[in-house]
Amino acid sequence: MVKKLFKDFYAKNAWKIRPPTSIEKREFAFILIEGGEMVRHKGFSSLNGLIDYIKSEIPLHVYYSSAYYANPAAKEMELKEWLGADLVFDIDADHIPTRCKEEHDAWRCNNCGAQDRGLLPASCPRCGSKHVTASSSWLCYQCLEAAKDEAIKLIEDFLIPDFGFSTSEISISFSGRRGYHIHIESPKILSLDPYARREIVDYIKATELIPDAQGFEPGLKVPTIGDYGWRGKLAKGLYLYLSQASVSELSDVAGPDITGGGLETWRNNLLKNLEGGSGPWLLPSSSEAAKKLFERAVAYQRCNIDERVTTDVKRLIRLPGSLHGGTGLQVLSLSLNDLERFNPLKSAVAFRTGHLKCFVKHAPQIAMMDQTFGPYHEARVELPLAVALYLLLQGLAEAVGDNS
Numbered sequence: 001m002v003k004k005l006f007k008d009f010y011a012k013n014a015w016k017i018r019p020p021t022s023i024e025k026r027e028f029a030f031i032l033i034e035g036g037e038m039v040r041h042k043g044f045s046s047l048n049g050l051i052d053y054i055k056s057e058i059p060l061h062v063y064y065s066s067a068y069y070a071n072p073a074a075k076e077m078e079l080k081e082w083l084g085a086d087l088v089f090d091i092d093a094d095h096i097p098t099r100c101k102e103e104h105d106a107w108r109c110n111n112c113g114a115q116d117r118g119l120l121p122a123s124c125p126r127c128g129s130k131h132v133t134a135s136s137s138w139l140c141y142q143c144l145e146a147a148k149d150e151a152i153k154l155i156e157d158f159l160i161p162d163f164g165f166s167t168s169e170i171s172i173s174f175s176g177r178r179g180y181h182i183h184i185e186s187p188k189i190l191s192l193d194p195y196a197r198r199e200i201v202d203y204i205k206a207t208e209l210i211p212d213a214q215g216f217e218p219g220l221k222v223p224t225i226g227d228y229g230w231r232g233k234l235a236k237g238l239y240l241y242l243s244q245a246s247v248s249e250l251s252d253v254a255g256p257d258i259t260g261g262g263l264e265t266w267r268n269n270l271l272k273n274l275e276g277g278s279g280p281w282l283l284p285s286s287s288e289a290a291k292k293l294f295e296r297a298v299a300y301q302r303c304n305i306d307e308r309v310t311t312d313v314k315r316l317i318r319l320p321g322s323l324h325g326g327t328g329l330q331v332l333s334l335s336l337n338d339l340e341r342f343n344p345l346k347s348a349v350a351f352r353t354g355h356l357k358c359f360v361k362h363a364p365q366i367a368m369m370d371q372t373f374g375p376y377h378e379a380r381v382e383l384p385l386a387v388a389l390y391l392l393l394q395g396l397a398e399a400v401g402d403n404s
């Protein structure tokens with residue numbers, strides 16, 4: 001069933017495949033429907049060769065290397081001769097805390113068997129093992145929007161203003177599941193090693209930021225919103241936090257140290273200073289409270305990228321135009337303008353017509369193509385093909401009856 005659908009799709013839509021630049025220097029990899037193993041070390045000298053391969057093998061997943069190699073098809077990594085790699089960022093809703101995750105996501109520890117609902121933890125809270133995997137990660141509109149906001153933040157707050165990349169050096173794609181890939185193709189970054197890429201990650205995730213070096217210490221000059229780099233971001237973050245925090249929340253964070261005109265006056269004066277006023281740095285008088293405000297400002301401004309992807313100089317990335325074999329959605333190239341209005345549950349739907357009768361074991365509610373379906377529990381239903389295929393690929397449903 002899946003193979004036939006994918007075959008029909010590629011027969012009509014293979015022209016939508018967007019090859020990476022210098023296709024002849026990239027390694028390609030595929031996960032085939034039969035057997036599910038990964039076929040690696042493939043090289044193609046032209047887009048036509050790649051398309052012919054996809055049409056004949058009908059892979060479930062298609063990847064290419066972020067790296068450029070002299071011999072991309074060599075079977076041993078040492079023989080490929082690494083020539084450089086694009087700088088790649090992966091933003092995935094899996095790593096972004098959203099409230100709805102409690103309703104639709106779950107994880108399991110492969111070491112001790114612990115399991116729970118909600119956001120996938122970095123390590124198991126019971127045994128500390130890092131071998132935790134998602135047992136459910138749902139295609140959800142709110143989670144997809146959160147990932148999109150994070151992608152826009154990465155581009156507009158970091159890549160363009162702080163790193164100085166131009167929009168022509170940045171390409172964006174929807175990953176086909178719950179996230180976005182942002183690629184930088186530029187001679188400037190080609191030869192960066194994993195350590196240099198790690199420094200870029202640390203800057204974006206604010207991993208090593210020290211409060212007093214950024215002015216978050218009583219007696220130091222207030223950072224202002226117009227400042228460059230993290231000082232300006234922290235001023236903005238603190239501004240957002242102060243503007244939205246309730247008085248009781250503020251009192252918990254900074255309260256005991258605020259004297260004189262009270263919390264509201266303090267808040268208003270600090271907001272004015274963050275905008276660029278020249279008054280004294282009206283932080284609470286203790287380093288402890290200043291640190292708490294710093295942490296809240298950082299939380300607003302840092303960007304949640306997957307560091308394993310950015311630091312890997314030989315990463316395999318999904319090919320735009322191909323299908324994601326776990327969702328049936330299409331991996332799509334987007335412009336920055338497209339991104340702001342992009343809704344993958346509409347625009348990345350690959351199978352837009354037809355219905356399928358299936359038996360759904362269990363599924364949370366899903367929204368696709370402006371309609372909602374479910375939740376289902378042990379139900380026989382006829383669903384639009386895209387919805388049914390998603391449930392099938394997730395192992396939550398099976399096709400039943402006459403679906404010819």
Ligand SMILES: [Zn+2]
Nearest residue numbers: 109112124127
């Ligand atoms: Zn565990």
Ligand SMILES: [Zn+2]
Nearest residue numbers: 100101140143
């Ligand atoms: Zn969600």
